[in-house]
Amino acid sequence: MTKITYTDVEEWLDTHPDSVQYYFLCKVNLDLVNKWLISHGFSTISDTLSKKALESTDTLTPLSPEEKAPRSALHTNDKSHSDNREIKNPKKPPPRSNSRKYLRQNFAKGKNTQLFRTCEPAVVEKKDSDLGARRSSLQGMRKYASLPPSSGNMLSLLIGSKIRLPRRTSKDVAFLYELRRTNERDFFLDIVKDIANDLDIKSLCSKILQNIKILIDANHSVLFLVQKNKSVKLLVSKGSDAYAHTDIAPVQVPWGKDIVGQVALTGEAVNITRTNKELYYNGEASRLTSLQGDSLLCLPIHDSEGEVIGVAQVINKRGGASFSKDDEKLIETYLTFCGIAIVNAQLFEDSRREQEKNKALLEVVHDLFEEQTSLDKIVRKIMQRTLRLLKCERCSVFLLDDNEAQIVKFTKIFDLITPTSNQGQKRNNSEGMADLRITQKVIEHVASKGELVNISNASLDLRIDQQANSQFGMHTNCVLCVPIRNRNYSIIGVAQIINRTDGEAFDDSDEALFEAFAIFCGLGINNTILCNEQEKAIARQSVALEVLSYHATASIQEANEIAEIQLPTDNQENLRTLLFDNFSLNTLEMLAAGVRFFVDLGLVTKFQIDYMVLCRWLLTIKRNYRNVIYHNWCHAFNVGQTMYAIMQETDLGKEFTDLEKLALLVGCFCHDLDHRGTNNAFHAKAQSPLALLYGTSATMEQHHFNHAVMILNSEGHNIFGNLASEEYSTVMNLLKESILATDLFRHYKVYENFAPLVDQDQFKVGVAEHRNMMRHCLMTACDISACSKAWDIQRKVAEQVASEFWAQGDKEKQELKVQPAAQMDREKMHDLPKLQVQWLDGVCLPLFKTLAKLNPGFTEMLNGIDLNRKIWGELSKDSSYEFSLVGIVNGVYDTPSTSPTDSSRPTSGTDKPFVNTAET
Numbered sequence: 001m002t003k004i005t006y007t008d009v010e011e012w013l014d015t016h017p018d019s020v021q022y023y024f025l026c027k028v029n030l031d032l033v034n035k036w037l038i039s040h041g042f043s044t045i046s047d048t049l050s051k052k053a054l055e056s057t058d059t060l061t062p063l064s065p066e067e068k069a070p071r072s073a074l075h076t077n078d079k080s081h082s083d084n085r086e087i088k089n090p091k092k093p094p095p096r097s098n099s100r101k102y103l104r105q106n107f108a109k110g111k112n113t114q115l116f117r118t119c120e121p122a123v124v125e126k127k128d129s130d131l132g133a134r135r136s137s138l139q140g141m142r143k144y145a146s147l148p149p150s151s152g153n154m155l156s157l158l159i160g161s162k163i164r165l166p167r168r169t170s171k172d173v174a175f176l177y178e179l180r181r182t183n184e185r186d187f188f189l190d191i192v193k194d195i196a197n198d199l200d201i202k203s204l205c206s207k208i209l210q211n212i213k214i215l216i217d218a219n220h221s222v223l224f225l226v227q228k229n230k231s232v233k234l235l236v237s238k239g240s241d242a243y244a245h246t247d248i249a250p251v252q253v254p255w256g257k258d259i260v261g262q263v264a265l266t267g268e269a270v271n272i273t274r275t276n277k278e279l280y281y282n283g284e285a286s287r288l289t290s291l292q293g294d295s296l297l298c299l300p301i302h303d304s305e306g307e308v309i310g311v312a313q314v315i316n317k318r319g320g321a322s323f324s325k326d327d328e329k330l331i332e333t334y335l336t337f338c339g340i341a342i343v344n345a346q347l348f349e350d351s352r353r354e355q356e357k358n359k360a361l362l363e364v365v366h367d368l369f370e371e372q373t374s375l376d377k378i379v380r381k382i383m384q385r386t387l388r389l390l391k392c393e394r395c396s397v398f399l400l401d402d403n404e405a406q407i408v409k410f411t412k413i414f415d416l417i418t419p420t421s422n423q424g425q426k427r428n429n430s431e432g433m434a435d436l437r438i439t440q441k442v443i444e445h446v447a448s449k450g451e452l453v454n455i456s457n458a459s460l461d462l463r464i465d466q467q468a469n470s471q472f473g474m475h476t477n478c479v480l481c482v483p484i485r486n487r488n489y490s491i492i493g494v495a496q497i498i499n500r501t502d503g504e505a506f507d508d509s510d511e512a513l514f515e516a517f518a519i520f521c522g523l524g525i526n527n528t529i530l531c532n533e534q535e536k537a538i539a540r541q542s543v544a545l546e547v548l549s550y551h552a553t554a555s556i557q558e559a560n561e562i563a564e565i566q567l568p569t570d571n572q573e574n575l576r577t578l579l580f581d582n583f584s585l586n587t588l589e590m591l592a593a594g595v596r597f598f599v600d601l602g603l604v605t606k607f608q609i610d611y612m613v614l615c616r617w618l619l620t621i622k623r624n625y626r627n628v629i630y631h632n633w634c635h636a637f638n639v640g641q642t643m644y645a646i647m648q649e650t651d652l653g654k655e656f657t658d659l660e661k662l663a664l665l666v667g668c669f670c671h672d673l674d675h676r677g678t679n680n681a682f683h684a685k686a687q688s689p690l691a692l693l694y695g696t697s698a699t700m701e702q703h704h705f706n707h708a709v710m711i712l713n714s715e716g717h718n719i720f721g722n723l724a725s726e727e728y729s730t731v732m733n734l735l736k737e738s739i740l741a742t743d744l745f746r747h748y749k750v751y752e753n754f755a756p757l758v759d760q761d762q763f764k765v766g767v768a769e770h771r772n773m774m775r776h777c778l779m780t781a782c783d784i785s786a787c788s789k790a791w792d793i794q795r796k797v798a799e800q801v802a803s804e805f806w807a808q809g810d811k812e813k814q815e816l817k818v819q820p821a822a823q824m825d826r827e828k829m830h831d832l833p834k835l836q837v838q839w840l841d842g843v844c845l846p847l848f849k850t851l852a853k854l855n856p857g858f859t860e861m862l863n864g865i866d867l868n869r870k871i872w873g874e875l876s877k878d879s880s881y882e883f884s885l886v887g888i889v890n891g892v893y894d895t896p897s898t899s900p901t902d903s904s905r906p907t908s909g910t911d912k913p914f915v916n917t918a919e920t
Contacts, residue, residue: 029174176214191215191334195341199348205238208312208338215334216297216327218314224253224260225310225342235260235311260311263298267308269332272296273322297323299332301339309342357513360389364520373531376414378524383416386497386517390510393418393499396436397484397521398443400493408444410493418501435472438465439479439496446481446494452515455479456505480506482518486526495521539692546689547624547674547707553714554623559616562588567596578645578861582638582786582793587622590637594618597644597665606658608722617717621669624711628677629804630797640668642782650857652778655765663731664775666719667738668782670708675700678808680743685816698743705739737772741779744843750776755850763854774854781851781858787844788864791871799883802832829883833876840869 013020171179171190180187191211198204205223213221224235233255256265263270273295295317301310312335317323367381383395394417401409415436436443441463442453458464458476469476477499484493495518500506506514568589574580575593585593598604598614625633643664647653656664682688684696694702709732712718720728740746754773757763764770786797802823809824822828823835844865851858875881 026173173210173214176211180214188215188334192337195338198341199345201238201342201345201349204341204345208341209239212312212314212331212334212338216314216323216331217318218297218323219316219318220314222313222315223310224264224313226264226308227252233264235264238310259296259298260313263300263311264308267300267302269297269299269328271298271323271328294320295322297328297331299328299335301335301342303339303343309339309346312338353509357389357516360385361516361520364517367524373528375412375525375528378528379414379521380416382517382521382524383414386495386514387416387418390497390506390513391501392480392497392506393501394497396496396498398447398494398496399484399525400447400491408447435468438468438472438476439463439481439498440465442479442481443494443496446483447491450483450485450491452483452511453479453481454506454511477503478505480510480514482511482515484518484522484525486522492522492525536693539689543689543693543703544710547710553711553717554616554619556612556616556716558619559612562591562595562615562619563612565592567592567599575641576645576648578642578649578785578857579789579864580638580641580645582634582789582797585637587633590634591615591618591622594637594640594669597640601644601647601661601665603658603662603665607662607720607727609719610721613716613721614719617711617719618669620711620714620717621673624673624707626675626677628675629807630800631672631675631677631804636669636672638786639671639782640665642785643668643778646778646782646857650855652774652855652857656775659727659731660734660775663734664738664779666708667735667741667779670711670735671701671704671739671742671779671783673704673707673711675704677804678811679805681821682808682812685812685818698740698746701740701743704742705736708735708739734775738775738779741776742783744780747776747780747843751780751847751850755846758850758854777847777851781847781861784844784847785861787840787868788848788861790864791868794864794868798832798836802829802835830879830881833872833878833881836872837869837876840865840872845869 171194176187176191179190191207191214194211195204195207198207205225209221209223212218220240222240223238225238227234227236235253235255237251237253253260255261259270259272296313296315298311298313300308301312303309312331314323314331317327364382364385367378367385379397383397386392386395394415396416397414398410399412401411413436442455445451445463446453453463455461455464456478458469458479459466464476464479479496479498481494481496483491484495486492495514497506497514500510565588568575574584575596595615595618598609603609604611604614621636622633625631625636647656647661647665653661680696680699683691683699690699690703712720720731723731741750750773754763754777757770757773763774765774786794788794789797805824806826806829809820809826812818812820812824819825822831845862848858848862848865852862
């Protein structure tokens with residue numbers, strides 16, 4: 001056997017300072033401490049301290065096990081034991097300052113303290129307690145008064161804990177050993193009191209470890225508590241005095257495995273003497289001691305119901321003896337009190353966690369009301385709180401595109417990762433969110449089924465993409481996924497968290513809390529949507545004010561002027577012809593002819609339309625067209641005239657009901673109301689109030705319809721006022737359909753279905769869907785009917801439309817700083833003939849060929865388009881095209897008169913001259 005020298009021992013002690021410190025704390029007594037103080041020139045600790053000094057320490061708060069410093073005990077005889085107290089010199093209080101900065105800093109520090117504390121800073125009791133209380137109260141008032149009256153500060157004051165836990169000064173180890181030697185009865189009572197008032201589970205376990213070791217004079221002790229994870233029971237170590245001075249990972253022992261697991265399973269004590277290595281060192285619990293056990297005593301800890309809640313284990317009795325039956329009985333008695341204390345501490349811990357959760361949820365609610373304008377901000381705030389409270393590595397939120405769709409598709413994804421995740425590896429920027437596909441099947445399942453999914457072991461779940469899981473830096477171990485619902489309980493998204501930071505799986509408590517967070521996330525999304533709707537309402541108001549500032553309804557006197565005019569006959573102005581001259585009437589004549597349309601079609605008589613209301617409505621419609629180059633009142637009248645001629649001169653007029661005729665004719669007059677001379681694409685680029693209000697799909701068409709409704713709702717303008725309720729509803733739906741039909745994007749989709757029906761002779765006017773497509777195509781035909789007129793008319797209209805689009809192109813260059821499309825670019829104005837050929841070939845000719853096949857009455861219009869196509873084709877061969885309108889090259893144009901009695905001829909036409917001029 002190798003002989004150990006003093007030098008070897010000293011060298012070992014120098015290299016193991018933690019073990020030396022631990023041994024010193026366990027074995028040193030007061031005499032040794034005094035000798036050390038004397039040898040280093042310090043005064044000794046006096047055994048004759050005054051009783052007053054001892055009593056002054058009664059208010060000291062015991063420190064938690066992690067904060068304990070070497071302490072000494074005073075024990076001279078049995079009588080003095082009960083008066084022994086820990087001596088600690090209170091720190092000098094900081095200098096008093098009345099500055100607001102100092103008070104705010106103190107308040108900020110106070111917010112970082114834990115909500116519940118079993119160990120508070122030591123405070124020496126003042127002689128005049130009343131005076132001290134008053135001063136403390138005044139200081140508190142000054143501190144809170146110095147804070148800004150923000151909602152965050154008020155919330156902190158409201159949810160701050162007012163709980164003060166019972167406190168008792170613990171005795172040090174040396175004193176307890178001495179008390180056990182001199183008076184076992186007082187010693188047992190003292191260690192019971194020691195654990196009775198401690199509600200901190202960590203501190204309590206440390207005390208139990210120390211007390212059971214002293215109780216039966218053992219070298220080491222280990223404590224396990226039962227932990228339930230769903231249906232699985234485990235025994236988790238809560239401390240071992242063999243490693244009390246170091247941090248080691250908790251050990252988990254399966255239920256029924258090893259000596260500890262068997263004791264928990266059977267509920268019976270195990271007392272092993274002269275334990276051999278094969279029997280004891282074969283389980284996880286053996287990692288908690290570095291000494292080979294000669295004797296082992298393992299006992300269960302029961303609650304009041306007799307259920308095992310933990311296991312205590314002591315190893316090696318001092319002196320080398322085995323644990324006796326008396327030792328077993330003594331520790332069993334003490335563990336009865338320990339079971340009560342542990343249950344109380346666990347209940348308190350549960351209540352503390354619930355308080356923390358409630359606090360977190362209150363803070364989430366505060367966030368919801370504090371930030372309601374940005375969806376990104378509110379969702380990320382909730383995700384940040386989720387990461388902190390649930391202590392997970394990653395949180396993601398997926399928002400569904402359409403909660404009614406069969407295919408799961410997400411419009412927006414939020415992803416937040418803790419800085420300490422990824423197992424020390426950084427995420428590559430090239431990866432982006434590609435690693436989210438690891439749990440894609442889980443997310444889609446939750447989104448479609450609305451079920452909570454909790455995966456405790458991702459490597460064994462078939463829904464996890466194992467290849468992707470091994471590919472990316474952050475390995476997915478456990479997943480918790482819940483649906484997000486709106487106020488109608490419809491699924492609008494999915495929330496997901498990955499990997500608890502402690503390596504455990506998500507439990508029932510995590511599920512309940514995460515579901516609560518998902519609810520608040522849904523509320524936040526709903527609130528944001530409401531805020532967006534409010535913004536739209538403000539935009540709608542802005543648009544309405546703008547409209548009202550520009551337009552005004554016609555007065556009764558002005559309507560009387562129109563009513564007193566003798567209406568023109570059909571033959572007098574050729575109103576029934578499909579090749580009507582767009583520039584043959586002045587403004588007043590157009591208004592009178594418009595009234596004639598309603599009278600001749602029998603709509604005034606059929607629906608009992610008041611004649612004065614009709615005149616006033618028509619005059620107001622005219623006034624609500626702006627003085628733009630082309631999309632003005634003259635264009636609206638010509639579209640209405642074409643619809644009137646179709647009703648009168650073709651057989652299609654017989655196929656429509658009176659309600660359909662009324663809706664189509666009103667739709668023609670209203671289809672470009674309040675047009676600004678700019679198309680849908682311009683409003684989308686400029687992010688105008690109209691685009692914000694109606695979106696980027698058929699922006700202007702929706703505005704035209706809403707403007708028409710606004711005029712109808714104005715006093716003295718409702719030409720539908722005498723309709724029955726069902727008729728009113730029908731005509732309003734038809735009116736909306738008619739106006740929206742003038743959007744060329746919609747026309748393309750409808751025509752794709754309409755043309756094959758006509759070509760294959762399968763069109764049935766009695767089928768509702770076919771009938772709807774026919775009305776849609778007729779509205780487009782009337783809107784672009786200028787392409788079929790005589791060459792002089794068609795050329796003038798084409799140049800007017802081109803001029804309006806060039807004006808828009810100028811705005812795009814000057815205001816939006818973007819390069820306009822070719823048909824909008826004034827620098828390419830000489831390409832007008834080529835663009836006209838494309839327009840006629842792409843839209844006009846196909847549509848009118850189909851209509852001519854459906855009804856021969858359109859043949860005349862088709863022939864006119866063919867003739868104009870040939871002329872534009874010849875002009876396109878010459879690059880030096882000369883414009884007929886005065887001032888078109890310089891950007892100076894004639895505009896129609898606004899006076900209802902003006903007899904001048906307004907220079908305006910009908911509709912779009914080429915393919916790309918649609919309002920899209």
